[in-house]
Amino acid sequence: MKIALAQLNYHIGNFESNTAKIIEHIKKARNSGADLIVFAELCVCGYPSRDFLEFDEFIDLCESSAQKIAEECHGIACIIGLPTPNHRTEGKDLNNSAYFIEEGKVIAVANKALLPNYDIFDEYRYFEPSNEFSCIEFKGHRIALTICEDLWNTFENPLYVTRPMDILIQQKPDVMINIAASPFAYNHDEERIEILSDNARRYQLPLLYVNHVGAQTELIFDGGSLVFDNTGALIDELPYFEESVAYYTLDDKSKLSFDHPTTMKAEKLSDIEQIHKAIILGIKDYFHKSGFKQAILGLSGGIDSAVVCALAAEALGPKNVMAVLLPSRFSSDHSIKDAEDLVNNLGCLSETVAIKNITEAFENTLSPQFKGLPFNIAEENIQSRSRAVVLMAMCNKFGYILLNTSNKSEAAVGYGTLYGDMCGGISVIGDVYKTQVFELARHINRDKEIIPENSIIKPPSAELRPDQKDTDSLPEYDILDKILKFYVEDRRSSGEIIKMGYDENTVRRVIRLVNLAEHKRYQTPPILRVSPKAFGMGRRMPIVGKYLS
């Protein structure tokens, strides 16, 4: 039996393009002699479709798309994923299903049993978990077909009370197929390999695993579909961050072989290389799938906006990136020079809009109200917000999307102005700590200087008052980022972090800042997710609540 794995980039709700893409690959695979082609979880509608799933019309379109796909399935079978109505008399309205289609007909349906409902996942919101499992007979083989999380119930620390493969294995399958929608995080590829390998080894079956590739707003799917032999050894790995199709032959002794060169890498990409590729895909798909071409951003001369500008130029082409210098009376000469150097290095579009007259107009207009009161955060924020108004006016006039340039460290401690530099359609590096932003800058400069060295080495500053430095109000970033990771990602308490040896005052101050910024983060743009715990849909904190630190 020759099996094709199709790792493709879908668009949520775009039934026309998803269906066309699936049918195109069915035809190609048939021409290549495949007996079966496997697509990813919920490929018909895209993942995550969120509350689209609550519209009957949406579910109907999933089914009619599946019927169109079935009509093309002659001389080849396929596995597709889609939501289907739950026909039981009780429970939620839908199942997260896989159709096995042969000769124009759905000959088997597998429903997902383990529904992830943590971090960014909300599957229990929509789907009823399955409790019935049957292997599928095809071409003399017996396939144990499961959906993503169904294989993720770790053996040491089970998250769910059932394990579908424990039931399926009793029916003596000779191969496992798992269709998935597993989003990227810089450490997630290794975790996937480990857990899936563990399944192949325990059940002593070869395993073919197909993932999505492509970004859906903040979620980036990295592909990296996997093939294991029945000892749990990884025998092939599809490319990361790109569409790919590969063919495998399963012989009568349940042995998998393939004749294409493996894309499995001897050396893994580093975290920063992965983050770089993920963000490029994230920007590309955000613009492409929302029907926009051109980005705008404010360029300060600092490292964050420089890195975002370079990433945008790479993703969209430099001529689709408008970098706007918005100097105020506190902007240093070197900042303007650094920003101009970057624009020249990238060849992107650029404008300079000095905001002095605007901020003066605000200050003059507010002088009766602010009389006698010293310059403080109110005037600092007026600068940041004036820049945002200028950038948004250019968006409204010319059809750009504004890129947000906040990094994760800033977003964490609220070191940003709501409705000012926290604006944007999408946050590009909002899940990248400042210390990682430096690494990313070095990586972007790996072949030649794109980001001016000066932007990398000068002390970070918001330049909202004279001689301001980030370290005036924040600890050094290497300390800050470690504390943030313990608190935000590992959910450790201040007491635990202090016990690890961090300065008590620093820890308490940092955590207090994170907590105080929840109301700001509630209103920030979606953040391209590259870590296991990003701000946004995966982290849901109370706004009005008493925080512990």
Add this chain to the structure above:
Amino acid sequence: MKIALAQLNYHIGNFESNTAKIIEHIKKARNSGADLIVFAELCVCGYPSRDFLEFDEFIDLCESSAQKIAEECHGIACIIGLPTPNHRTEGKDLNNSAYFIEEGKVIAVANKALLPNYDIFDEYRYFEPSNEFSCIEFKGHRIALTICEDLWNTFENPLYVTRPMDILIQQKPDVMINIAASPFAYNHDEERIEILSDNARRYQLPLLYVNHVGAQTELIFDGGSLVFDNTGALIDELPYFEESVAYYTLDDKSKLSFDHPTTMKAEKLSDIEQIHKAIILGIKDYFHKSGFKQAILGLSGGIDSAVVCALAAEALGPKNVMAVLLPSRFSSDHSIKDAEDLVNNLGCLSETVAIKNITEAFENTLSPQFKGLPFNIAEENIQSRSRAVVLMAMCNKFGYILLNTSNKSEAAVGYGTLYGDMCGGISVIGDVYKTQVFELARHINRDKEIIPENSIIKPPSAELRPDQKDTDSLPEYDILDKILKFYVEDRRSSGEIIKMGYDENTVRRVIRLVNLAEHKRYQTPPILRVSPKAFGMGRRMPIVGKYLS
């Protein structure tokens, strides 16, 4: 057995104040001769605690608070709700539990089985559903204790595959107690009574039901705790929107009696009366629980900001409300007059900040970029955003919280400026359709004219260009709001709405506007929820997705 029901206002994560409040009421109830006092679901930590529940420290504090409460439980028993570690070897980390405490000891634990995970609920994110149920013996009675949703598995259309009471009833209880955290929506009180009455009738048991009261950011709990006899008849109803404690006696024949005057109303509050009370509580608790006193808002002379101003003055006191008139060159004289009249009627604080010089500064500064291009939405939005910058500067200078004044109809169709009039710490009427805003204005004026008649009767306008009217680009609000309700709340398709008799072009245009505004709504403040489907955490739509209409 004398039972006290304690319907109280908790603060998420504020263990000190929640514990003190619980203990205070235990003491009072004991002095009143009660044998048992019943508090609401998860009262120890507040509801919804969201990802606070993922911090071990938080769970430890729940347990230590429960121990403090237990120490006070002598001569009286109590039921409290809290999250507890799941001690089974598999499944999620926590249970949503009720402790039955007697003489200083937890003598029984009931865990919630049915975990709501729809709309604003995310309980499956944190909790493992229970599958063990035991009645509690106390003072010669046998209590079937369940938690909120455990009684909500409707008999006609079951959402869950189990029903805890079907198991508990086999143990022959003589009374049901249900502790809940059931948020307000204007039609929810009737639904609650119907479902709970249905349980009492089916199981032929009296039922005591205790709810939260008070707001937690956008969620407003309305109290209205309920008592039913064993025929399903509602025999008492605690007040709505305020704390309350009431006492009931259960005799040996499972008959409930009480000697206080019932607070059950012969006539139900109208939807608008309920919404009014809910919003007042929502504003009060948002400020009180976040430690702020003073609100600011922009007053346009239109009905939306007038209604918000009146509500804020009622909730916080007029001297804690700063209303800022921000006229532009397009503001009509009557708008300024209407705004001034409102300020005088309310006695709130007021400032006038004309934005002409500011918008001119933006336009002059951008004149090289915008040269030769006509005035359009870019300049319109500059006005709205300039106002936001002024209001936020006053927040930063004086410590106000900005109130957002968008209504639900505007929020739905994106008729608002992101980072402009869509700013604010909390959206006061963002879940109130424009047609309801008119009703609310009339209700506020029920005794005397507070909101100037002219603000109510004049055609709505954003006044961002000469002679602009809302109806230039939107259908009449009575049509618009109906289409919106079908699409947003009932999740009907455009085809279905057109079939009901609405104009095809209008329906398609409205739904298209709703879909195009998803990216804006992603960045808006939390919205006080008064309907069964509010924008915000209860409605989770893709941003980059292909919408059907």
